[in-house]
Amino acid sequence: MAQTEYSTTANLPLETIWDFVQEMDNWAQLVTGYQEHVKESATDSLWTLKGDVGVLARKVQFKVHIVEWNGPERVRFELKGLNEPLEGEGIFTMTADSGDAEASEPSSQNWFTRMIEALVRLFVKRKQGAVERDVPVSGGSRLTFNLRIDPGGPMAPMINAMMQPAMNVAAEDLSNRILSELEQRQNQVS
């Protein structure tokens, strides 16, 4: 199992984040490696991402099924690989920030994680533009993104080891991209 959690804050009202997050079309393109997505119903969609695990990139297709829709606090979804044996779960949690936590560190910090993160970040920066935000020290809203992926099949332990660092970056990137997009919109309005 590869698992990651990323948490950060923004000077944005919860509702603004929720309005944005609840419409998948708004942020689909902000997902690292995004290729395409097709909505099948209010709760189901098919996604194609280019998974990048350092030495290898490959197109991964999977189905996303939303199991909890609890605005403006929480969205939970399950995912299941279509062309790869994998399943997993993701949770966006939005809370009013008490101001006592800073943006979390990626969960695993061994050298390999750092190395692949550095590489993925380089790749992401080049391909999609880096996301650099000023994270407010306190106040506003906190967005936390949890992602767990269980690869199946005999190679699972190896794929886990290869995937973990890339997932840390992906979770951090998606959270920051969403908030940065909203912050830009807010700045344009004000």
Added chain:
Amino acid sequence: MTKADIRWDLEVDWVAVGSGLAGLTSAIVAHDLGKQVVVLDKAPKLGGLSGYGGGEVFVPNNHKMVELGLEDSIDSGRTYFEFISAGFSDPALMDRLFENMHAAIEYVEKEAGVRWLAVEGLPDYYYPKAPGSHSGGRYLSVDLFDGSTLGEWQTRSFLTPHVPQGVLHRELYEWGGLAKVTEWNYELIGQRITEDKRSFGPGMMGYFIKAAMIDRGIPAYVETPVEELIQEDGRVVGVRAKREGADFFVRARTGVLLAIGGYDHNKKMACEYEAMHEWNSATPPYLHGDHMVMGPEIGAAIAAVPPTNLAMFFGYNIPGEESEGAPLYRTSWECGCPHAIWVNRQGERFCDEAFYKDYQPRLRSWDGAKQEMPNIPPYLIFDQNYRDRYPLGSYMPGMELPGELVETADTPRELAEKLGVDADGLEKTLDRYNEFAARGEDPDFGSGSYAWSVRLTGDQSYPNPCVGPLNKAPYYGIKLVPVSVGINSHGLRTNTNGQVMHVRGAPIPGLYAAGNSAALLDLGGGYQSGTSNMRAITWGYITGRHAAGGE
């Protein structure tokens, strides 16, 4: 460019262009003989194809086999090399290779900390059929290398998608080889990845990068392609590279080594020199054959051996699979397992598919009346027996195969029609193949008769580890494409010091070539795994010493 008024950005004695085995060996040796050295590389990472490949180094009668009590001799090694060369080698270059290969690998072990291990039980390609061939021990590969010792180069050195990270040859065979990929110890592999333990090519280059860049402090400039050789009075005195968009002039007081690999990512050059209509490569996308431009530009001679039976494979790109930002081409090893064959457009088998030294020359057969190559493209055909047991590239048994790559059908006839192969031909071929395969036999092409194929890809639980009938639907087929691995038929002509020769016949002062940039005249018209790395190390050693006056 012959400009006396160039403003040099850097001045050293020895400029090693290319950070693969040849470049880094020469850098280490020249440094140890007191020379000031710099390494320049086009790629964003160090290690080159050497750090992206299998890392086998083939040395007959090497000191590690001697330590293990495995009997061999230089003479029988030489006999085997003569067989491989098929009469296309230059004896003086082969002599020089034999005189230096042992010294070179022992030097990098003693002085650069490279921990060699003899790969026991992996036979020479042509064993037992060729004179001088050996049953196992001539291949060296490295012990696990700890990537965390590479400092800033840890994240800027090649890992590879072609072999599992952190697995030793010995372990691979203990786990059943490529055929038993579902049974490998993935817990251990996961742990080695997490700890950055490296093996194969990346492990080998880890030792060389550490020895050169960390232990000796030799500076390396990546993303610095060399574009031009600079001469003064006929002598090469430096190079013009590009660095951060600007010209970067490096003066070489002693010499310049072109160790920049082959032309695998220059499709036009490769198609022309290798006499193929199409070209793809399993190598990292930085090998553009710049030596074949920079050398001739100042009069360097090009030499060639026949492309007929060097190391070139056929394979495929799984749609969407990329590495280093370019489509990843994998060489097809499927036919070393039972329940898989190759056919041509007529639906006929034409080779021992398990042994690529047999398939390569047969692929190049030419129908003179029709002016075509009837065996290109080859089609890989397999059945559900195969899929139940063995992988296709990175697709394990049980995973759905990508429809863009693989045709699937309920009958061989239907499969042939989908692939555009003669259906009667395929049916007839399978009838005959299956009849014999049920008994583990292949009287037509002798699949499974080379111990090397049996060991590397065969399923040892079969009477013939490379042969099994195709009789369980559905049937699968893939049109294969050429996939190169860095070993080219053309390169710069060099002499016994590794100096590049002028078309007029004398060495060009100050210019050397080694590894895949140097023509294969030392080995001639054939190939044996590990000889490419061996000649890269050996000529790196010879050139480094010659340039530093340590001959």
